[in-house]
Amino acid sequence: MSSFIEINNLHFSYVNEMEEPPVKTEVLKGVNLEIQKGEFVAVLGHNGSGKSTLAKCINAINIPESGSVSVNGLDTKDEKNLLNIRKTAGMVFQNPDNQIVATIVEEDVAFALENMGIEPKEIRQRVDDALKTVGMYEYREHAPHKLSGGQKQRVAIAGVIAMRPQCILLDEPTAMLDPKGRAEVMKTIKMLNRENGVTIVLITHYMEEAAQADRVVVIDEGEVVMDNEPKKVFSQVDTMKNLGLDVPQVTQLAYGLKKAGYNISSEVITEDECVEALAEIFADKKA
């Protein structure tokens, strides 16, 4: 027992019982992954690569076919650990509409705590704290369907952090949001990671979001194919394209410039770095 999340040779298949004989689709084919406490890990992969399935294996929605998954030392195969694992690793889904249970913001945030059987006074305290953390406290008495997408997703995140989990799994939390909502959610996630030390596993399609993580894991055809710092992963532009993935626009730009013969680092992943690198090129030219 060393890492916070330990995934050993994980295999998982979906079985379609409707077909005769039942059709088995193997989604995860031997995933090995270790995630440390407090890390911010982004998981990338094209559609159907198995990244969502992996997240569901971590919080015991999916039980491994073979291999093992343990969270904070708790094996997901053991039914006794179920609630404890879900308290430890909370999950946020893509569509905020489909994960909000209650008709009032604060009651939705309280839902998980009520399920856990916590004292009413303590629930009140935790709900207020969670709503303040995501900046939705003023909206506590609103109806969720009247909020914007970004606000709804922040409420969903509040519902999870009210459980005070050590880890939050986010399955494409920004996919259905507009740029403003996306920025709101990313800011919240980053703050939770930096200030509250929550371990974050972010599944995303947006390379700019992945670039903000400490570590990027790329999954393809049910296997981990890359696992490194964002800079190291994105600098391999051709490999990423072959996997059906993109790189941040600025990385693409730097890559193109390098190909064209300019002296620029290929490890450019944020806009600021890009501006700096470009300024250097212009300075060189002048000199």
Added chain:
Amino acid sequence: MIKDITIGQYFPGKSPIHRMDSRVKIVLTLVFIVMLFVADSMWGLLVGIVFTAFTYAVSKIPAKMILKSLKPIVPIIIFTAILNLFFIRTGNVLLHAGFIKVTDNGVNTAIFMIVRIICLIVGSSLLTYTTSPIDLTDAIERLLSPLKKIKVPVHELAMMMTIALRFIPTLIEETDKIMSAQKARGADMETGSLIQRAKALIPVLIPLFVSSFRRAEELALAMECRCYHGGEGRTRMKQLKTSSVDYLALAVTAAFFAGVIVINNFL
């Protein structure tokens, strides 16, 4: 047109009625409904109207909400009125044309029934305006909890109700979207006979159904992720407590009810 449905729409507020215990509110709403049916004269109903007006004034719900809640039942009101007008044949004849016969008794009964239905809908809507649906289902769960002893799944029913209420606005929004999408593809939902229009709704209902199942699956997953495991060992953030407001409301309602009975017997 679809957006006008207001049942299950909660208006946050801090009025005495909002602060009442939702269990008491449900019981008093039932008492109010009984009161309307006990009242057998216009004077008795007047007490019901005054009671409704009084509760709305106390709750500070905007008057336009009353009209909104009445809109969907207009056809029912008209239907009831026509039925009573034409099928009550006692009393003095006011109008006689062929087989149509309208009597003064008919007119009186029609008006009486309309007023009763309006009072019924407006009065009971107040319950959902001033009580958040979760409070409401919570109250129903507690009121029915004795039934748990005879193995009625009270918690599960209450949960289902909460979720249904929660998804009404979402599904309405979705229906609107699908309708627009089908209209953009040339679907015609406004013209033609009733049967044609009903048929035109099929391409709206099928996608709505499919997406509801998808939503249900995702919601179930999200609930599981948040440690939902049935009603056992569940606590609630908001505890239901009766307070002085509830006793006051009880007294006021009792007074009105007594008024109706007095009017019934002495007028």
